[in-house]
Amino acid sequence: MDLASVIFWIFAVILVASALMVVTLRNIVHSALALIIVFAMAAGIYVLLNAEFIAIVQILIYAGAVTILILFALMLTRISGQPRTNPNNKLWGIALIICALLGAAVIYAATASERAIATTGNGSGQLPDGINNVVRIGQLLYSPTTYSYVLPFEIASLVLLVAIVGAIIIGRED
């Protein structure tokens, strides 16, 4: 096993274990703290896949902003006098069966499909000299060439604006 595999297994095991903690812990604040570990380990997986920019964005937006938002919402919606603040509903057994079946189906598809059969190539590592991941993503997002994402990028900024204004209007006191 080479170094990349060892790092992958460490990240993957911690990732799945803390994701299980998010859905099984009884105190929801502990779940939210385990969610930070999930996001940080996912960022490690992205670094392993030559996606440094997305790893940094993951740390900034998910581990920083989204977790803080969730913790603030937990603080504002606290119901006192409950020992279990993260309860399951009545149908959790059926949910477990459905999720296990879906997981088995997806893993079967991922091992049987010829599009997903193991390759050793490193696609996004084959960038020209002097152009790293961040430069390439910047070119694709901003420069209006034949193959770029300028229009989706602008639409995404509009989506963010509408979402923030909507969040303020929904969340304000009447």
Added chain:
Amino acid sequence: MLTLNHFLVLGAVLFCIGLYGAIAKRNAIAVLMGIEIMLNAINITMIGFSFFNQVKPYSTYLTGQIFAIFIITVAAAEAAVALAMIIAIYRKRSTVDVGEIDMMKW
């Protein structure tokens, strides 16, 4: 030796854990945390496809990574709006239990 399958299976396992959290939890914020885990699983799958050159355009034009950026954007917007809705509902009904929020039920 790492292969594409490693990342696809990791994404699938993580997606199922998130799906369980999204459909089996009572607290609305726990449901939202499950959805965030699902979105992360999708991102791992996308960036895995971008890294391995099995599907050419996904890796030469970094399509997988660009798509992951847009997913992160939409996830941030979704988290902001959903938490604002949860807080507004809590203010009116004093509960965040998704089983008790049934104003729209016939």
